[in-house]
Structure formats: C-alpha cells, structure tokens
Amino acid sequence: MSQTGTMRSVRYLGPRQEFELRAVAIPEPAAGQVRVRIEACGMCRTELHLRDGLLDLGRRDFAVGHEIAGVIDKLGEGVEAAKLGQRVVVYYYVGCGTCRYCRTGDEQLCPQPPSQPGFSSDGGYAEFMVVRATNCVPVADHVPLDLVAPMGCAGSTAVHAGKMAHIRPGEWVVVHGAGGVGLAILQYAKAAGARTIAIGLGADKLALARELGATEIFDAAAQQDAGGFVAAVTGEGADVVFELVGTSASMSLSTAMLRRRGRLVLVGYTGDNFSVHPVELIMRELQVLASVGSTLQDLYDVVDLVATGAIKPIVDYTLPLERFAEGLAAVEHGTLKGRVVLKPGL
Numbered sequence: 001m002s003q004t005g006t007m008r009s010v011r012y013l014g015p016r017q018e019f020e021l022r023a024v025a026i027p028e029p030a031a032g033q034v035r036v037r038i039e040a041c042g043m044c045r046t047e048l049h050l051r052d053g054l055l056d057l058g059r060r061d062f063a064v065g066h067e068i069a070g071v072i073d074k075l076g077e078g079v080e081a082a083k084l085g086q087r088v089v090v091y092y093y094v095g096c097g098t099c100r101y102c103r104t105g106d107e108q109l110c111p112q113p114p115s116q117p118g119f120s121s122d123g124g125y126a127e128f129m130v131v132r133a134t135n136c137v138p139v140a141d142h143v144p145l146d147l148v149a150p151m152g153c154a155g156s157t158a159v160h161a162g163k164m165a166h167i168r169p170g171e172w173v174v175v176h177g178a179g180g181v182g183l184a185i186l187q188y189a190k191a192a193g194a195r196t197i198a199i200g201l202g203a204d205k206l207a208l209a210r211e212l213g214a215t216e217i218f219d220a221a222a223q224q225d226a227g228g229f230v231a232a233v234t235g236e237g238a239d240v241v242f243e244l245v246g247t248s249a250s251m252s253l254s255t256a257m258l259r260r261r262g263r264l265v266l267v268g269y270t271g272d273n274f275s276v277h278p279v280e281l282i283m284r285e286l287q288v289l290a291s292v293g294s295t296l297q298d299l300y301d302v303v304d305l306v307a308t309g310a311i312k313p314i315v316d317y318t319l320p321l322e323r324f325a326e327g328l329a330a331v332e333h334g335t336l337k338g339r340v341v342l343k344p345g346l
C-alpha cells in the first residue's frame with residue numbers, strides 16, 4: 001500500500017489521452033457498499049476503446065479496469081458481517097434498479113446506470129475500490145483470484161453471448177476470433193454440447209484453442225479461405241457464428257459462414273461498420289443478434305463453471321500495477337493468447 005490514506009490508481013482522463021498513475025484517497029464504503037482490496041484486474045480491449053475515444057460514457061478522472069477480483073476488507077452500513085474477508089469477483093454494472101431492464105436483471109441494458117466501475121466510475125486498476133455489496137460474487141477457495149479476475153468481463157461476456165445464441169447439442173459453432181472472450185465462448189459452447197471451429201491468428205493461439213476443446217481449428221495467418229473451410233467441415237454452414245473480430249471483412253465473412261436460419265452473434269467491435277445487403281439475410285432467414293456485457297447471474301454462472309473446471313481461464317502473465325502501459329501494449333498488439341492481469345500487490 002502507498003502512504004497512509006492514499007493508494008495508487010490508473011486514471012482515465014479523457015479520450016485520446018494516455019492513462020496516468022496517480023495517488024488518490026483510499027475510498028470509504030457508503031451504506032450498502034463494500035470496499036474491495038484488489039488482488040487482480042484483467043486488462044481488456046475496452047481500455048483501449050476508452051483511450052482511443054471509441055467508447056466514451058462522458059465521465060472523466062476515474063480508475064479504469066473492470067475484470068476485478070479481490071477481498072472484501074471493509075463494510076458499509078447495513079451490509080451483513082459475513083461478507084468481510086470474502087474472496088470475490090466484481091460485477092461491473094450498477095443499474096438504476098427501477099427501470100424495466102434492471103427489474104428483470106438486465107442491468108447491462110440500464111439506460112441510466114448510476115455507475116459502471118471501469119467505464120464511468122472507479123474500477124480495478126487500483127489498490128482498492130468501493131462497490132454495491134450485491135455486485136460481489138463469491139469465489140471458491142480453490143480458485144486463484146488472478147485466474148478468475150478475467151471472468152469479470154471476458155468470461156461473463158462469453159456466457160451472456162452463449163445464452164443469447166441458445167446453443168443446442170450437436171450444433172456447429174464458429175468462434176471467429178480466438179482471444180480472451182473467444183476462448184471462453186469456445187469452452188461454453190463445448191459445455192453446451194456443440195461442435196466448435198475456432199478461427200484465429202497464429203499457431204500458438206490455435207493450439208491452445210484445440211487444447212481447450214475446439215473440434216476444428218483454422219489459422220487465418222497461415223491458411224486461406226476460412227469460409228470454404230467452414231463449409232467443408234459443416235456440410236452447409238455453421239449454426240452459430242460468434243463474431244469477435246469486428247472488422248468489416250470479418251463480419252461479412254462470418255455472415256457468409258452461416259447455414260440457412262443460422263445465428264450471427266456480434267460481440268467484438270472496432271471502428272468499422274457492419275454492412276450487408278438485406279437479401280443475404282432474407283434469402284437464408286439469418287438472425288443477427290448482438291450481445292453486450294452480462295447480467296449478474298451470468299457472472300455467477302461463469303465463476304461456477306470455472307470452479308467446476310468446465311471453463312479454464314487463460315492468463316498469459318501478471319504485471320504490477322505500475323506496468324499497466326506494458327500490459328496495454330500487449331493487448332493492443334494482439335500477441336496474447338489470453339489475458340494480462342495486473343496485480344497491485346506485486
């Protein structure tokens with residue numbers, strides 16, 4: 001910990017500005033909140049989207065990072081004493097609690113969320129944070145916190161997208177983009193009984209996808225014609241394609257890979273548009289779905305899937321908080337197999 005009363009925190013100052021490591025006051029939990037001593041925080045492409053101005057929720061000067069795991073070290077008024085000392089992963093949406101989406105547990109769709117740790121309020125690139133007590137999902141003792149941290153976004157996003165696709169046993173599922181979210185979707189689809197095709201860049205990543213249960217792999221860095229490959233493997237085309245690359249070219253390719261009545265699930269994005277002639281959708285009765293973040297229940301589910309071994313989180317390496325820029329550069333260059341995780345205690 002830094003000097004008394006202050007902590008280290010990596011601040012988002014605004015679009016097209018570099019993040020800055022600063023000393024700020026250690027936060028105190030308000031009523032209904034807890035303070036989490038952060039043990040690990042995964043690094044997500046979202047941080048780059050914030051920095052580059054692709055995502056801007058209008059708030060400034062807060063700690064980024066939303067794949068947060070730690071230990072509850074202080075309770076606000078009205079929080080049950082049993083929570084003290086609990087090992088947890090943090091759900092990063094705090095909805096208004098009263099709109100039609102919050103009422104049904106879809107806080108990720110709340111039009112006016114009071115806070116979103118790491119997106120519009122203090123998140124996990126710091127030593128401590130405060131958050132609504134109910135946002136803390138307990139983690140089983142045998143699960144290391146630096147492994148489970150990325151499940152806070154990559155894993156829960158994967159489960160949410162997986163549920164949206166209503167995967168059925170035996171279906172062919174293509175995961176287009178084999179990064180942190182893609183590898184989790186792959187494992188979710190396998191657990192749901194699907195046959196899977198992982199498409200990614202680089203032999204290492206694809207070997208890992210194979211290890212995690214991919215039925216077929218396609219290395220777009222070395223092989224030509226992913227569409228032809230999917231058609232040959234599946235017969236007609238995929239039942240479901242999860243689109244995680246988000247370029248115009250990849251989204252067109254993903255659409256073309258589907259069989260009739262296939263489902264395209266958009267999850268990843270870049271600055272590119274998705275353009276498709278309607279006849280391409282109409283003549284094959286394709287469904288285009290989009291998935292953002294997750295519900296609190298999705299996070300509970302993925303933490304459970306990790307505890308039982310159905311989903312294996314992939315962490316390339318950990319770094320101390322001060323070396324966040326190095327971690328972000330690795331995320332940006334796309335050389336990671338899974339996640340980099342920051343550890344404020346290192």
Ligand SMILES: [Zn+2]
Pocket residue numbers: 095096097098099100101102103110111112113
């Ligand atoms: Zn709401």
Ligand SMILES: [Zn+2]
Pocket residue numbers: 044045046066153154
């Ligand atoms: Zn994320």
